[in-house]
Amino acid sequence: MARLAAAVRTERERAGLSLSELARRADVAKSSLSTLESGQGNPGVETVWALATALGVPFAALIDPPEPERQLVRAGDGEVTWSESAEYAALVLSHSPPQVRRDIYRIDAEPGRVKRSAAHAAGTVEHVVLVNGRARVGEVDALVELGPGDYYRYPGDVPHDFEALQPGTSAVMISQQR
Incomplete structure (x- = not known):
């Protein structure tokens, strides 16, 4: 805090x-x-x-505090930020160093309520690689279902969703600002 x-x-x-x-x-x-x-x-x-x-x-x-040159985050470690509206947790794995506009997260989500995100800064693009489970992700009016190993890139500067379809769903997400 x-x-x-x-x-x-x-x-x-x-x-x-x-x-x-x-x-x-x-x-x-x-x-x-x-x-x-x-x-x-x-x-x-x-x-x-x-x-x-x-x-x-x-x-x-x-x-996040400034990032060291080397960093190891073991599975299950780190401090997550929980959603107020869905069974959805985001763990920042790597944040943007100076002059770079991207963050890397591990997402853990459970079926139930959809995690709706408001539009981020203009030019934001999100990249998702699904690791486990199944999920529907992307722009609210153009959702795509992903399975393990699937990758999807979509605009993050419009409202977008992440909906876990199976228990134990996890993903790696990169948020990039142009």
Whole structure:
């Protein structure tokens, strides 16, 4: 929480935005944003995405410390961010180094509710490789069903879904900004 609070405050100030203006742009209550910046609360992945989009920074820039030259993430390790609306968890495996606009995530999802993502920053493209299970992913009006080993690239700057169709569904997702 402390990393997220400091990153949001730093990026907001760097962008020259007031608390009120960032809250308006991200469609987040000003009181919630104030609580978050003070290091309190527990925002879901949707709130962090909305803030990152409003600030024009990658999602991981708000939640991850700078990346070392070498990094090993063992299966089952790492801190995940849970969705507020679906059985969906995102673990940042690698965030964008300076001058690069891409983040790499491991996605773990269970059948049930669809994980709907709002449009990210203009020019964002998402790449998904399904590792286990089955899923329907992509733009809301152009979903594609994937099985293990399948790859799909689609625009991330429009609303898009990830729906697990089998228990234990997992994927690797790369979010890239042009």
